[in-house]
Amino acid sequence: MSKPKLVEKKYLVPFIIVTSLFALWGFANDITNPLVAAFRTIMEISNAKAAMVQFAFYGGYATMAIPAALFVRKYSYKKAIILGLAFYATGALLFIPAAQFEMFGFFLASLYILTFGLAFLETTANPYILSMGHVKTSTRRLNLAQSFNPLGSILGMYVASSVILASLQSELRNSAGELIFETLSFAEKAAIRTHDLAVIRNPYVALGLVVIVMIVVFIVAKMPNTRSENPESSVRSSFERLYKNKVYRQGVIAQVFYVGVQIMCWTFIIHYAENLGIPKAVAQRYNMLAMAMFISFRFISTFLMRYVNSRMLLMIFAIGGIISISGTIFIQGMGGLYCLMATSAFMSLMFPTIYGISLEGIGEDATLGAAGLVMAIVGGALMPPLQGMIIDMGTVLGMPAVNFSFILPFICFVVIARFGYVTMRK
DSSP states (O other), X not given: OOOOOSSOGGGHHHHHHHHHHHHHHHHXXXXXXXXXXXXXXXXXXXXXXHTHHXXXXXXXXXXXXXXXXXXXXXXXXXXXXXXXXXXHHHHHHTHHHHHHHTOHHHHXXXXXXXXXXXXXXXXXXXXXXXXXXXXXXXXXXXXXXXXXXXXXHHHHHHHIIIIIGGGOGGGOBOTTSOBSGGGSOHHHHHHHHHHHHHHHHHHHHHHHHXXXXXXXXXXXXXXXXXXXXXXXXXXXXXXXXXXXXHHHHHHHHHHHHHHHHHHHHHHHHHHHHHTTTOOHHHHHHHHHHHHHHHHHHXXXXXXXXXXXXXXXXXXXXXXXXXXXXXXXXXXXXXXXXHHHHHHHHHXXXXXXXHHHHHHTTOGGGHHHHHHHHHHGXXXXXXXXXXXXXXXXXXEETTEEHHHHTTHHHHXXXXXXXXXXXXXXHO
């Protein structure tokens, strides 16, 4: 008996179109991460308040994941994707009035609406990819599709570094390496703030226009209906079955901690590098190198899954994350930064693997199950502000607070390693 194909010919074009969405939300994620450091300076706020960017961004996932799943159950994957893209474009274009009024809260609201769209896309695209072929190849297929997510991410990082951070007048420094912005008068700061917020606005406007093009593509494209759910089945019964599924419950918890660790590492790598005297725009390049490692190991781990149990790989990579993040905490200097970059390699397989393991064999509950895992992205909303609060302390236990703050990612990796171990034994 021949092995089932990873992607059957009849699904190839739809697979490619849906996979493009993974790059699209990867771009949004990683053009947004550096805004925490940018808004901190431009708006003259604390690290904890600036990290509300992540609270708003990932809070949108938690708000809209269940409504998105219910929409898919009633209508279709295609209609849910189109609605998600409409939310995405709306949130991106709202950066125009946000920059005009120069209100931090307006930017947060724009990001919140934008991620309503991302919640629809992730709730829909992940189970859609799983359904496009044999169940035995579903986790590998999702890992392949998710491999294009970091390609969008690295493009977002490049735009953030070369277009946004490198153009911010608030980041100009004197010969001593000190920010000039902090020494200026109120009127001078106001002029620079207007300029810098326009710099932040422009890529989001361009992104909104690209998303509108994608809406047209999905409207005209012929997409397969591969849902296994019965739209007439009881939502309450689905929730009850999912709650009783121990692997699924533990998977949701593991996903909360995974998204938390990912967003903390990619958001605060800039703060970590700044503590070593590296400017934001240069620090973002280290983040791009970390993403390159993430992409490489995503493809490597997808290949390894042909020979090694995905649960075992998850546990091994989580242990690797524990080791590398320990170096980030205890090594002060460039060595600690290199360890933080290496952590991205160990994170590479985690999201799609936790996702695939959690949804195995849940049949008609797949869309609601996917919604629970998308809601788990709220980990990216809750943990960065907490890490920002630690960084604001300056020093902790005799070490720089930015180093100590990575104790939170350390805890996250421990939780993920336990999930890999427990599911591997089963």
